[in-house]
Amino acid sequence: MNIKERVDELTRILNDANYNYYVKDDPTITDQEYDKYLRELEELEQKYPEYSYPESPTKRVGGEVIDSFNKVSHVIPMMSLSDVFSEDEVVRFDEKIRKEGFTPKYVCELKIDGLSVSLLYEKGKLVRAATRGDGVVGEDITHNVKTIKSVPLTLNKEIDIEVRGEIYMSKKSLEKVNLERLKNGEKPLQNARNGAAGSIRQLDSKIAAKRGLDVWIYHLPNPLDYDIHTHYEALEFMKDLGFRVNPNNRLVNNINEVISFIDEMGEKRESLEYDIDGVVIKVNNIDMQTELGFTAKYPKWATAYKFPAEEVLTKLKDIIFTVGRTGQITPNAVLDPVIVMGSTISRATLHNENYVKEKDLKIGDIVSIRKAGDVIPEVVEAKKERRTGKEKDFEMITNCPICGSSLQKKDGQVDYYCLNMSCPTRKIESLIHYASRDAMNIDGLGEKIMEDFFNFGFITSIPDIYLLQSHREDLQRLEGYGEKSITNLIESIENSKKNSLEKLIFGLGIPHVGSKTAKILASQFHTMDNIINTKYEDLNNINDIGDIIAKSIVEFFKDEKNIGVINKLKDFGVNMDYLGQKVIHDENFSGKTFVITGTMDNYKREELKEIVENKGGKTSGSVSKKTDVVLVGKDPGSKYDKAVELGITIWDEEELIKHLN
Numbered sequence: 270m271n272i273k274e275r276v277d278e279l280t281r282i283l284n285d286a287n288y289n290y291y292v293k294d295d296p297t298i299t300d301q302e303y304d305k306y307l308r309e310l311e312e313l314e315q316k317y318p319e320y321s322y323p324e325s326p327t328k329r330v331g332g333e334v335i336d337s338f339n340k341v342s343h344v345i346p347m348m349s350l351s352d353v354f355s356e357d358e359v360v361r362f363d364e365k366i367r368k369e370g371f372t373p374k375y376v377c378e379l380k381i382d383g384l385s386v387s388l389l390y391e392k393g394k395l396v397r398a399a400t401r402g403d404g405v406v407g408e409d410i411t412h413n414v415k416t417i418k419s420v421p422l423t424l425n426k427e428i429d430i431e432v433r434g435e436i437y438m439s440k441k442s443l444e445k446v447n448l449e450r451l452k453n454g455e456k457p458l459q460n461a462r463n464g465a466a467g468s469i470r471q472l473d474s475k476i477a478a479k480r481g482l483d484v485w486i487y488h489l490p491n492p493l494d495y496d497i498h499t500h501y502e503a504l505e506f507m508k509d510l511g512f513r514v515n516p517n518n519r520l521v522n523n524i525n526e527v528i529s530f531i532d533e534m535g536e537k538r539e540s541l542e543y544d545i546d547g548v549v550i551k552v553n554n555i556d557m558q559t560e561l562g563f564t565a566k567y568p569k570w571a572t573a574y575k576f577p578a579e580e581v582l583t584k585l586k587d588i589i590f591t592v593g594r595t596g597q598i599t600p601n602a603v604l605d606p607v608i609v610m611g612s613t614i615s616r617a618t619l620h621n622e623n624y625v626k627e628k629d630l631k632i633g634d635i636v637s638i639r640k641a642g643d644v645i646p647e648v649v650e651a652k653k654e655r656r657t658g659k660e661k662d663f664e665m666i667t668n669c670p671i672c673g674s675s676l677q678k679k680d681g682q683v684d685y686y687c688l689n690m691s692c693p694t695r696k697i698e699s700l701i702h703y704a705s706r707d708a709m710n711i712d713g714l715g716e717k718i719m720e721d722f723f724n725f726g727f728i729t730s731i732p733d734i735y736l737l738q739s740h741r742e743d744l745q746r747l748e749g750y751g752e753k754s755i756t757n758l759i760e761s762i763e764n765s766k767k768n769s770l771e772k773l774i775f776g777l778g779i780p781h782v783g784s785k786t787a788k789i790l791a792s793q794f795h796t797m798d799n800i801i802n803t804k805y806e807d808l809n810n811i812n813d814i815g816d817i818i819a820k821s822i823v824e825f826f827k828d829e830k831n832i833g834v835i836n837k838l839k840d841f842g843v844n845m846d847y848l849g850q851k852v853i854h855d856e857n858f859s860g861k862t863f864v865i866t867g868t869m870d871n872y873k874r875e876e877l878k879e880i881v882e883n884k885g886g887k888t889s890g891s892v893s894k895k896t897d898v899v900l901v902g903k904d905p906g907s908k909y910d911k912a913v914e915l916g917i918t919i920w921d922e923e924e925l926i927k928h929l930n
Contacts, residue, residue, distance in 0.1 A: 272313060276320040279310040283326035287418050288511060324394060324422035328415050337472070338408035341399040345490040347385060347433065348404055350549065351567040352575050356528055359550070362572045363524040366552065369561060369890040370907060373552045376500045377530040378518045380547035380573050381485055382462045383437030384469060386414065388486070390431070393424040400469070403706045413469050416478035421511040430495075432507055434486035438465040439543045442481030459613065461544050483543070486512040492555050499553045517541075520553060531574055538576065547575040559874055560865075560890055565785035580639040580649060583607040587632055588619065588663055590670045594698030594778055596686040598666070598676055600625055602636070602648050609640050617646035622665040623683045629653070631660035690830065696730070697723050699778050703731050707784050708776030709765040713758040721747075731777075732837035734762055766841070769848035770797060773838070777831070781821045788849075789813055790822075797835060797845035801826045850883050857928040859885030864892050866909055867902030869922045880929070892917065900925055 282298075283306055289297045298306075307326065314321040321327075353359055366373055385401040398414035400407040414420055417436065424430075438446075438461040446464060447457035458464040468480035489495070489503040497503050501520045508514040517537075519530055531548045538545055552558050552570040561570040587603040600619040607614055617638065619625050630636065634651040667676055669687035671694045676685040687695065697720055704714035711734070714722075722728040727740045737744075738759050744750045765772075771791035775784045782790070793811060794800045800822070808819035825831055839845060863881045865874055865888065872880070877900060878888045892899060892911040899912040899919050912919055920928065 272317050273320050276310065276313050276317070276322075279306050279313070280322060280325055282306055283310065284324075284423065287326060288421065326422075328422070338410065338470075341387075341397065341402075341407045341409050343387060343399070343402075343405055343407060345431075346404045347387060347401040347407065348563065348568055349401075349566065350571055350573040351564075352547075352573050354575050354577075356531075359528060359531070359572075359574055360524055362550070363527075366561065366570070370892070370911075371552075371557055371561070373554065373557060375521050375524070375527050376504070376518060376551045376553050377521060377527055378487055378549045378551070379485075379515055379534060379541075379545045380549050380575075381435040381437050381515070382544035382546045383435040383465045384462070385433065386410070386436050386469075386484065387431060387433050388414070388420065390424055391429050393427040395420070395422050403710070410469050412474045413471060413477035414484075416474050417482045417484055419483050419513045423511075425509065425511045428510065430510070431490055432486050432512060433488040433490060434484050434512075436465050436469055436482055436484050437461065437543050438468070438480060438482055441542060442483075446480055459608070484513060485515045487515065487549075498555050500551050500555065500558075501553055503555075535576060545576075547573050549573050562878075562890065565783075565788070580637045581607050581609050582635055582637055582652065583614075585630060585632060585634045585636045585648070585651070588625070588630075590666055592669060592671055592687055592692060592694035592698070594695055594702050595780055596688055596692065596695050598669070598685040598687060600663075600665075602630075604636075604638065607638060609638055609646065614638055614640075614646045617648050619648060621683050622685070625663045631656070631662055633657075633660035693723070700728060700731065700734070702778050703776040704734065704765075705776075709768055709772055711758075711765050712761040713754070714761075731834055732841065735766075735838070735841040735843070737762060766843045768844060770795075770844065770846055771849075773797070773843065773845070774800070777825075777834070779822060779825045781818045786814060786818060791847040792849060795847050797839075801832070801835070850879065853884060855884040857884070861886050861897035862895055863888050863898050863900055864890070864896050864908055864912070865900045865902075867905035869900075869902035869925075871922065871926075 283303065286296075286298050286303055286306075289295050310325070311327050314325065314327055353362060363373075387397075387399045387401070387407065388395060389397040389399075395411075395415070397409060398411045398420070399409055402408060414436070415422065440461060443458060443461045443464050450457050458467070464480065465482055468477045468482055471477050486507050487504070489497065489507060492498070492500070492503045492506075495506065497506055501518075504514050504518060517534065519526075521527055521530060527548075527550055534545070534548055550572055552561065558568070558570040561568070563569060584605040585602055586605060588600050589603055591599050591601055593599060600621070602617045602619050604615050604617060619630070628648065628650060630648065630651050634653075635655045636651050637649040639647055639649055665685070668674065669676060669689065669692060672687065672689050672692040674687050674689040674692065677688055678685055689695070700723065701714075701716050701719045703709055704711040704719060714734070719728065722737075725743070727737060727743065728734055741755060741759075744755050745752070769791065771784070771787040774782065774790055774797075775787035789811065790800055794803060803822075805819050805823045808814050808822055809816060814822075835845075858881055863886055865877050868874075869877070881888050889896065892908045892915065894915060896912070896915075896917050899908060899917055901909050901912075901919055901921050909919070
């Protein structure tokens with residue numbers, strides 16, 4: 270046997286051993302044999318590098334070191350899921366889907382406590398692994414993911430495919446890593462989730478390789494491309510390709526069976542070898558998923574049930590007040606540090622004066638703390654039986670804790686506000702918001718850095734961000750700022766000028782205008798000037814923009830200071846136009862509600878939705894008296910029958926084309 274044949278043989282033996290051990294949980298060779306073969310292959314590859322494969326099992330030990338993480342765009346966005354916290358909410362999730370006219374079956378899966386990953390394969394070879402990021406843009410973590418032995422480097426078929434899953438650290442791996450860290454005098458990792466996230470963010474893949482990470486694959490983003498029409502089939506398909514799919518999934522017939530699965534997994538939770546924080550519920554039928562569609566943030570056909578949070582007791586040492594970007598004053602609990610669900614908690618929001626009074630909280634109380642949805646720290650209640658009489662009553666402040674201005678309540682609201690537009694904290698919070706990921710997405714201008722730049726006087730208003738390059742020499746004198754990091758920051762600021770209009774609208778922080786409303790405004794009015802000059806009546810007539818939002822927009826653009834900021838941004842070259850598909854109002858579509866049913870020869874369902882919306886119409890998933898037109902393709906189903914029954918206008922494909930032309 271020649272050298273190349275032996276390298277091929279060892280590669281095959283070790284890849285098969287990895288698959289059988291990590292994916293099938295069925296070892297076929299001993300650890301000693303595995304180590305012997307691996308050493309032999311390493312030696313051969315060192316002597317004869319021309320015979321080393323990119324997917325060689327020797328690459329699993331790490332060794333690649335990178336300077337920074339490259340950005341990766343997701344062709345199909347990696348959306349997160351909505352959360353529910355009770356059986357009632359699970360039932361309501363099902364009711365919403367049934368109101369759309371569907372009778373769904375569901376697939377229930379475990380919600381693994383880790384971090385999401387996208388794996389891209391070309392001709393069956395792993396070419397890229399990426400984080401979720403903001404759902405549209407993530408980071409390339411291929412060098413670390415290759416060290417995870419349960420991630421196949423080569424699939425069982427030469428296929429082009431993207432799959433998604435969760436990288437996690439098992440309880441056993443966490444214990445092993447922490448024993449090693451304690452031996453080395455290092456601080457132990459707090460929990461498996463943080464351990465996995467921290468490991469995958471290492472620039473040196475050798476560190477990631479030592480952490481014993483694992484993966485479960487749970488999602489195929491484009492199943493119809495492989496003629497797969499149910500999520501359960503997709504799971505089986507991915508398993509056949511060699512992916513590690515969690516065996517604790519179940520196809521169920523109704524919501525009662527979903528609740529039974531949740532109860533069962535709640536009891537089984539502690540005995541699992543890895544952490545879970547809930548159960549994911551997905552509509553099984555892919556065509557049904559497509560019809561249900563998405564909100565601005567989440568798919569409507571899936572949700573995540575979160576297990577009840579663990580509660581612990583600690584002391585409420587103080588209540589302090591913070592100022593948000595809109596001037597809203599928020600009381601916050603200062604707590605004796607305590608570990609809740611693996612994280613150390615020393616602060617928790619108390620929302621507003623009413624919240625504190627309803628819970629009858631006093632400074633010095635022993636209080637119970639939990640993480641709402643296993644994420645946000647929440648004060649549950651005061652343990653009044655443990656009061657000593659030394660506790661202090663809560664008093665709401667009457668002046669801003671930063672600038673001293675008198676606080677005021679807005680009509681019909683429970684919150685107090687600092688109305689001083691020059692209040693330093695309001696300014697800092699508004700600057701942080703402008704640079705945030707969902708707004709102008711300026712990499713390198715996070716909360717702490719923005720606060721420092723504000724205090725140094727480099728950035729005191731939004732337009733100052735675009736003058737930061739004039740402080741280049743000052744930045745170089747600051748600790749932690751090298752030439753490369755400063756250049757990257759300036760480039761990120763320059764790149765933000767090219768953002769589409771909706772990013773800028775959201776970044777300006779108009780009260781009540783979220784990212785979805787910003788997109789509606791940008792796509793409807795196309796330019797900033799058009800929005801500035803729009804009347805209240807025009808805004809109030811737009812779907813999803815009601816009275817409060819319309820008034821807020823008009824008031825914002827009446828303020829000369831806000832117009833001054835926008836004019837300065839124009840001077841700096843910040844884009845003021847919508848770069849997406851523009852809405853061109855067409856009398857056949859504008860202001861009308863359309864329902865799509867069946868399949869058409871020339872248009873996919875998503876294309877039809879886009880056409881309707883870009884001509885000023887709106888799409889809905891169910892037929893009602895409010896429906897104006899039903900677009901009917903082949904095999905239309907019950908929606909067509911209901912449209913006939915209600916006497917609603919029906920367009921087939923030929924009629925649609927006529928109206929489009």
